[in-house]
Amino acid sequence: MEEAPITFLSLRHSYDEADYVVVPFPFCRTFSWRGGSDEGPLSVIEASRYLEPYDMELGFCPAEAGVFTMNEIVAPVDLVKAGEILRSTLSRIHLDEKFPILLGGDHILSLFSFAAAFEERECDVYLSLDAHADLSDSYQGSKYSHACTTARILETFPSAQILVVGVRSMSKEEVLTAEREERLCIVPATDLEKSRDFLSDVEGRRAHLSIDADFFDPSIAPCVPTPEPGGVGYREAIGLLRDITDRLEVVSMDLVEFRPCPFTKSDSLTMAALIYKVMGLTQERRQ
Numbered sequence: 001m002e003e004a005p006i007t008f009l010s011l012r013h014s015y016d017e018a019d020y021v022v023v024p025f026p027f028c029r030t031f032s033w034r035g036g037s038d039e040g041p042l043s044v045i046e047a048s049r050y051l052e053p054y055d056m057e058l059g060f061c062p063a064e065a066g067v068f069t070m071n072e073i074v075a076p077v078d079l080v081k082a083g084e085i086l087r088s089t090l091s092r093i094h095l096d097e098k099f100p101i102l103l104g105g106d107h108i109l110s111l112f113s114f115a116a117a118f119e120e121r122e123c124d125v126y127l128s129l130d131a132h133a134d135l136s137d138s139y140q141g142s143k144y145s146h147a148c149t150t151a152r153i154l155e156t157f158p159s160a161q162i163l164v165v166g167v168r169s170m171s172k173e174e175v176l177t178a179e180r181e182e183r184l185c186i187v188p189a190t191d192l193e194k195s196r197d198f199l200s201d202v203e204g205r206r207a208h209l210s211i212d213a214d215f216f217d218p219s220i221a222p223c224v225p226t227p228e229p230g231g232v233g234y235r236e237a238i239g240l241l242r243d244i245t246d247r248l249e250v251v252s253m254d255l256v257e258f259r260p261c262p263f264t265k266s267d268s269l270t271m272a273a274l275i276y277k278v279m280g281l282t283q284e285r286r287q
Contacts, residue, residue, distance in 0.1 A: 006042070007069035009276070010049045018066035020099045020279055023089060027075045027082050027105040037225055040213070040258035040271075041103035045069060047268035048276065055280045062280035079144050083112040090116035090252070099282065101275060102254035107134060107146040110210040110254050111153055117208045117252045118157055125207035126153055127244060128164045129215040129237070131228040133186055135174040146226075146257065149210075154181060161205075163187065163198045165240065166215040169228050189232055192240055199247045207248040209241075209278065213258035213271060220270060223261040234270060238277060245281040253278055 001015050008022045015021070024041035053063040073089065075082035086102070086109060093100040094116055102113050110128070117123035128134070128150065135154075139145035144152065150164060165187040170178070178186045185198040214224045217231030232240075244250065255275060260268045 001068070002071040004045070004069045004071045006045055006049075008045050008048045008067050008272075009051060009053060009063055011063055011067045011069070013066040013068050015068045018068035018098065020065065020067045020101060021093045022067065022069040022101045022103065023093070024070065024072040024103045025075065025086055025105050025109060026072060027109060029077070029079060029106060037105055037257050037259050039260055040105070040255070041072065043260035043268040044103055044255065044258065044271045044275070047265055048272035050269060051272055051276055055277070058280045058284055060280070060283075062276060062283055065279070065283055067279070079108065083109070087112040087116050091120050094120035094252070100252045102252075102256075104254060104256035107149045107210070107212050107256045108144050108152070109256060110149055111156065113210070113252060113254045114153060114157070114160075114208045117206070118160070121206055121251045123206040123208055123251050124157070124160050125202050125205050125248060126157075126160055126162045126210070127207050127248075128162070128210045128212065129166050129232075129240070130164055130210070130212040131166055131168055131189070131214040131231060132212070132226065133164055133167050133170045133174045133178060135177045136171070150184070151177070154184065161202050163195060165192065165195050166232050168230050189230055192232070192236065195240065196243060199243060203247045205248060206251050207244070209244065209250050209253040211253065211255050211274065213255065221258065221267050223259045223267065225257055225259050234274075237274065241278060241281055245278070245285050249285070250278070250282050
């Protein structure tokens, strides 16, 4: 695999020696208010160069496990073709027993990210940190909109268990869908503790973690494509991630729907720190 010219944390591990593989995939086609999430991957990678590799909270340096940053994938406009390229790329990373970290892009990319984990790692738990349930069967004339991600995963993977945390905006139709889906748990941002019952029920299983940047309060990520007030703070998010990694074997993750602000770099740095924290938490679980 070809290495990117600018790498996560400025690390230069080879692909063979890395446990984590960062996959920039700036595909942005289905936004409903404002675009720009195609700028997210490079912005996060650039900001990561200013992180301290030693994690003071965890007491070790997660970067020592090795991090390889792929060159940005230029995807075709057609979603199905782009998705197949992404799934194939991530499948290879899984087969090489590495942890892929997808940087998107539209949230619908998580469908293909989860597909690779499901097929190659017997991963059957999908965890989404998101302000929206994404349960629309179709949105703006497309069944593959960012607003349909959870609906497509429910439909495509009938054995998957699904948790969506941080929700604070749903249509009436989405509420009805959630009420009749036994495999699905929706947790509002006002009651994050509710996620623990779901995590206990699936404890020990393999999971894919998807983080939509609008999960956070707009004070943290103000320029995301579809912001919602009343979101989650950074420390709350780390507590939730610790609960997840303590109970489940997270084998891959994605960060999607992040649109960097033109007037500050703090939002990009926060997203980079979040990704690095997940690296550390998944290593801590194995120790």
